[in-house]
Amino acid sequence: MAGKSDDRSTRTRPAVLGDVAALAGVSAMTVSRVLNAPDRVRAETRERVLAAVRELDYWPNSAARQLVTGRSGVLGVISIDTTLYGPASTLYCIEQTARLSGYSVSIASLSLLSRRSIEEAVHRLRSQSVDGVVILAPHESAADGLRHLPPDLPVVAVDAGEDIPVPVVTVDQRAGAEHATRHLLGLGHETVRHLGGPVNWLDANYRVDGWQGVLEEHDRPVHEPLRGDWSPRSGYELGRQLAADPTVTAVFVGNDQMALGMLRALREAGRRVPEDVSVVGFDDVPESAYYSPPLTTVRQDFGEVGRHAFHLLLDRMAGKGEEARRLVEPELVVRESTAPPPR
Amino acid sequence: MAGKSDDRSTRTRPAVLGDVAALAGVSAMTVSRVLNAPDRVRAETRERVLAAVRELDYWPNSAARQLVTGRSGVLGVISIDTTLYGPASTLYCIEQTARLSGYSVSIASLSLLSRRSIEEAVHRLRSQSVDGVVILAPHESAADGLRHLPPDLPVVAVDAGEDIPVPVVTVDQRAGAEHATRHLLGLGHETVRHLGGPVNWLDANYRVDGWQGVLEEHDRPVHEPLRGDWSPRSGYELGRQLAADPTVTAVFVGNDQMALGMLRALREAGRRVPEDVSVVGFDDVPESAYYSPPLTTVRQDFGEVGRHAFHLLLDRMAGKGEEARRLVEPELVVRESTAPPPR
DNA sequence: CCCCATGCCGATAACGCTAACAGGAGGGAA
DNA sequence: TTCCCTCCTGTTAGCGTTATCGGCATGGGG
Numbered sequence: 223m224a225g226k227s228d229d230r231s232t233r234t235r236p237a238v239l240g241d242v243a244a245l246a247g248v249s250a251m252t253v254s255r256v257l258n259a260p261d262r263v264r265a266e267t268r269e270r271v272l273a274a275v276r277e278l279d280y281w282p283n284s285a286a287r288q289l290v291t292g293r294s295g296v297l298g299v300i301s302i303d304t305t306l307y308g309p310a311s312t313l314y315c316i317e318q319t320a321r322l323s324g325y326s327v328s329i330a331s332l333s334l335l336s337r338r339s340i341e342e343a344v345h346r347l348r349s350q351s352v353d354g355v356v357i358l359a360p361h362e363s364a365a366d367g368l369r370h371l372p373p374d375l376p377v378v379a380v381d382a383g384e385d386i387p388v389p390v391v392t393v394d395q396r397a398g399a400e401h402a403t404r405h406l407l408g409l410g411h412e413t414v415r416h417l418g419g420p421v422n423w424l425d426a427n428y429r430v431d432g433w434q435g436v437l438e439e440h441d442r443p444v445h446e447p448l449r450g451d452w453s454p455r456s457g458y459e460l461g462r463q464l465a466a467d468p469t470v471t472a473v474f475v476g477n478d479q480m481a482l483g484m485l486r487a488l489r490e491a492g493r494r495v496p497e498d499v500s501v502v503g504f505d506d507v508p509e510s511a512y513y514s515p516p517l518t519t520v521r522q523d524f525g526e527v528g529r530h531a532f533h534l535l536l537d538r539m540a541g542k543g544e545e546a547r548r549l550v551e552p553e554l555v556v557r558e559s560t561a562p563p564p565r
Numbered sequence: 566m567a568g569k570s571d572d573r574s575t576r577t578r579p580a581v582l583g584d585v586a587a588l589a590g591v592s593a594m595t596v597s598r599v600l601n602a603p604d605r606v607r608a609e610t611r612e613r614v615l616a617a618v619r620e621l622d623y624w625p626n627s628a629a630r631q632l633v634t635g636r637s638g639v640l641g642v643i644s645i646d647t648t649l650y651g652p653a654s655t656l657y658c659i660e661q662t663a664r665l666s667g668y669s670v671s672i673a674s675l676s677l678l679s680r681r682s683i684e685e686a687v688h689r690l691r692s693q694s695v696d697g698v699v700i701l702a703p704h705e706s707a708a709d710g711l712r713h714l715p716p717d718l719p720v721v722a723v724d725a726g727e728d729i730p731v732p733v734v735t736v737d738q739r740a741g742a743e744h745a746t747r748h749l750l751g752l753g754h755e756t757v758r759h760l761g762g763p764v765n766w767l768d769a770n771y772r773v774d775g776w777q778g779v780l781e782e783h784d785r786p787v788h789e790p791l792r793g794d795w796s797p798r799s800g801y802e803l804g805r806q807l808a809a810d811p812t813v814t815a816v817f818v819g820n821d822q823m824a825l826g827m828l829r830a831l832r833e834a835g836r837r838v839p840e841d842v843s844v845v846g847f848d849d850v851p852e853s854a855y856y857s858p859p860l861t862t863v864r865q866d867f868g869e870v871g872r873h874a875f876h877l878l879l880d881r882m883a884g885k886g887e888e889a890r891r892l893v894e895p896e897l898v899v900r901e902s903t904a905p906p907p908r
Numbered sequence: 909c910c911c912c913a914t915g916c917c918g919a920t921a922a923c924g925c926t927a928a929c930a931g932g933a934g935g936g937a938a
Numbered sequence: 939t940t941c942c943c944t945c946c947t948g949t950t951a952g953c954g955t956t957a958t959c960g961g962c963a964t965g966g967g968g
Contacts, residue, residue: 238924249948254926264946281692285637286924288628289953296671296693303657310653314646317674326693328639328671331660349624350639350669454855483855512797512826514857581954592918597956607916629954632923 237278246274257282288351297535298347300330300340301358306452307507308524309358312380315528316356323536328352335359340367348375354535356380362422376538380531383424384547389538391530391548395425398520398552399432402474402502405518405554407440409500410562411472416447417460417484419476423452426476429504433474450480457483465491471499471563478503478510478519485513485559496561506555516557526550580621589617600625631694640878641690643673643683644701649795650850651867652701655723658871659699666879671695678702683710691718697878699723705765719881723874726767727890732881734873734891738768741863741895742775745817745845748861748897750783752843753905754815759790760803760827762819766795769819772847776817793823800826808834814842814906821846821853821862828856828902839904849898859900869893 243250248271255263256271263271274280288294297320301309317327328350330343340357347355354376359368364379368386371377381392406414416433419426430447437444448463450456457480464470465488475481481503485495493499495515503510506521527550534548586593591614598606599614606614617623631637640663644652660670671693673686683700690698697719702711707722711729714720724735749757759776762769773790780787791806793799800823807813808830818824824846828838836842838858846853849864870893877891 239926240924250924251926251949252947255947258926262946267946281688283632283924284693285628285631286953287926289626289632289924289955290926292953294628304647304660305650305653305657307648310648314648314674317647317672321673321689326671326673326689328669329660330664330669331657345624346664346669350627350637454852458855479852482852486855486857486859489857509797509822509825509852512801512829514829514832516829583954593954594919594956595917598917601956605916610916626954629923630956632925632954633956635923 237280238283239280241278242271242274242280245278246271293353294351295325296350296352297325297327297532298330298344298350298352298355299327299358300332300343300347300355302332302335302361304329304331307505308522309360311524312358312528312531315525316532319529319532323532325353335361335364335367337363337366337370340364341370344371344375348372354378354539356531356535357382360423360425362424362427376535378531378535378538380527381425387545389534389544389546389548391527391534391550393425393522393524393527393552394549395428395552396432396435397549398504398522398554399429399474400436401552401554402504402520403433403436405556406472406474406500406502406560407436407442409472409560411500412563413437413442413445414472414474415445415464415470417457417464417473417475417480418447418449419480420451421449429474429476450476452477452479454479454483454486456480458487459483461485461487462491464488465493465499472501472560473499474502476504478505478507478513478517481510481517481519481559482513485515485517489514496559498564500560500563502560511557513559515559518557518560519555521553521555523550523552580623581626582623584621585614585617585623588621589614635694636696637694638668639693639695640668640670640875641673641687641693641695641698642670642701643675643686643690643698645675645678645704647672647674650848651865652703654867655701655871655874658868659875662872662875666875668696678704678707678710680706680710680713683707684713687714687718691715697721697882699874699878700725703766703768705767705770719878721874721878721881723870724768730888732877732887732889732891734870734877734893736768736865736867736870736895737892738771738895739775739778740892741847741865741897742772742817743779744895744897745847745863746776746779748899749815749817749843749845749903750779750785752815752903754843755906756780756785756788757815757817758788758807758813760800760807760816760818760823761790761792762823763794764792772817772819793819795820795822797822797826797829799823801830802826804828804830805834807831808836808842815844815903816842817845817847819847821848821850821856821860824853824860824862824902825856828858828860832857839902841907843903843906845903854900856902858902861900861903862898864896864898866893866895 239250239253243253253271256268304310320327332339356378358380360381365383377388379388379390382390403414418430448460450460461484475484503517503519506519510517510519530548582593582596586596596614599611647653663670675682699721701723703724708726720731722731722733725733746757761773791803793803804827818827846860846862849862853860853862
């Protein structure tokens with residue numbers, strides 16, 4: 223165990239706390255303090271320890287630390303399909319924010335959100351001793367799972383419904399739909415059609431509510447909304463139905479991808495956008511500014527959602543979180559796919 | 566510590582191995598064996614233990630297990646910007662595949678790939694005792710980091726360059742570019758222009774090579790490729806340059822998003838696609854079939870890449886991996902954005 | 909009858925770290 | 939001087955699990 227002959231070039235086993243202590247000529251406890259509460263150690267000693275840490279390329283073993291502290295510094299994120307733009311962006315932001323606060327994140331992607339699948343994912347993460355979990359739960363079907371979580375696990379939900387016993391952060395979908403619908407009515411359209419997302423998605427339903435509410439408030443006819451599956455394909459197929467109806471002059475589409483399909487259906491039917499039909503999307507994906515024409519849409523700030531979720535979780539882990547519902551305001555981005563109706 | 570009065574409804578502290586042992590009337594070691602090597606325990610005893618496990622809702626503490634075994638059942642994935650379609654899809658597939666084999670995955674998203682940032686991420690993951698790491702390393706600048714990894718950590722790289730001391734799995738970018746270019750030449754175009762990705766992206770450079778190779782092979786003029794940043798915006802801006810040049814009849818674009826911007830630039834310049842100019846993209850994002858017109862593009866099977874990466878890593882962790890370079894074949898998807906040149 | 913192999917299980921000692929307390933040195937107030 | 943308080947560091951005892959070894963049956967062959 224003597225100094226130079228024992229450094230990282232000759233030793234195969236990674237250095238442990240004791241090695242650092244020996245090299246620095248202090249006790250293990252002092253090394254631990256240097257790492258966890260530096261001010262409680264005299265500056266001179268601290269420097270010596272840090273030098274030894276560098277010399278040996280020492281990295282603390284988190285399993286050991288976790289075993290004794292009960293904390294792991296790992297957060298779990300449960301989500302469906304992180305291939306979609308929204309969840310992917312939220313996840314990305316949670317990870318970035320968490321890292322700045324010293325947390326890592328472990329993911330569990332599900333193919334469906336049911337009580338069973340959520341419980342299973344929670345157990346998987348929990349057996350890794352995560353300190354807390356964010357659940358991206360945009361489906362109706364997640365509610366049941368969210369109501370039966372282990373009571374001692376800090377959890378925050380994103381895009382979940384109401385009457386959930388955990389804090390929720392979500393974009394105000396209803397307000398977004400209202401902005402879109404008001405914008406179209408404000409341009410002079412008699413009424414607005416809606417091509418919504420799947421019925422089991424909460425976001426989709428809130429958007430339907432917002433849209434319908436504005437129409438009723440203005441005494442405009444409310445046509446049964448069409449329901450797609452978020453894919454451009456469904457936007458195209460359902461778009462063909464709307465395109466064939468000459469009374470349609472304005473459509474509010476549940477997301478940008480379906481709006482893309484819709485634009486194509488309208489073009490194929492010989493209806494110009496925005497001269498004949500106005501289209502508004504939702505999300506503001508990076509591509510939407512380059513659709514033909516550039517899409518008027520409702521921007522969701524997923525980054526903000528991720529940051530809020532993380533901070534709520536932090537509060538929750540500190541025990542001081544209330545079961546708030548935090549709404550992030552969406553913003554209407556007006557581009558070239560909307561105009562007054564043809565006369 | 567007496568049976569029924571100590572079950573999960575009255576106890577707050579989660580059950581540990583010892584609780585299960587006490588309830589089942591066996592030693593801790595026997596419980597451990599039931600969990601890790603069931604055949605080494607008599608069936609009758611095993612059943613009694615399992616009943617106790619269920620009764621107490623016992624979940625093993627992974628930190629303790631990990632501390633003694635040195636294995637964690639967690640894999641790390643290092644990546645830049647998991648918001649992009651490619652990395653997001655690959656990550657998703659790795660996670661799905663890993664889960665089926667009992668592994669969890671922990672992520673580390675970087676904002677740039679440098680030797681320093683990679684080392685830092687590796688250490689972060691490693692201090693969580695991950696059993697292995699997949700690095701999504703599509704940048705030139707990652708090579709330096711990949712050459713200086715800790716020798717005892719199993720690593721597999723995705724989309725990395727050559728001369729890397731770890732196994733690499735990647736789509737054959739060069740072949741993809743060749744398919745695209747040959748397709749355009751085959752339609753009768755005199756030559757093909759290229760709008761590529763950023764110069765520090767390996768994929769982008771391999772695509773340039775493939776494109777250039779085919780042109781040279783056919784003795785066609787090779788114009789200096791333009792370089793965008795993958796965004797629709799850059800596709801649009803550089804597209805305007807190409808659109809203004811009447812000699813341009815065919816363009817191979819480095820990804821679908823830039824191709825989208827390009828399509829818009831061409832439309833604005835009054836050049837029809839595919840009658841006046843043919844465009845081929847790369848990636849086959851779900852939207853590309855609904856662009857105007859639907860985009861001919863090169864499909865990359867990210868799922869396949871993810872699965873291969875995981876299995877190579879598994880081999881690597883078992884110590885039997887060679888430093889292979891595994892190529893996944895891309896596929897040309899012909900849609901409506903390509904046609905013979907105008908006469 | 910003994911001997912050894914085999915199957916099953918338990919006792920003990922780690923793994924690497926930190927919580928909790930203990931103790932010595934130094935300084936200021938009584 | 940004495941006492942106490944503060945600042946710094948060390949000692950001890952775990953955290954919950956598994957590796958390792960050893961022991962007690964049982965059984966079959968010599």
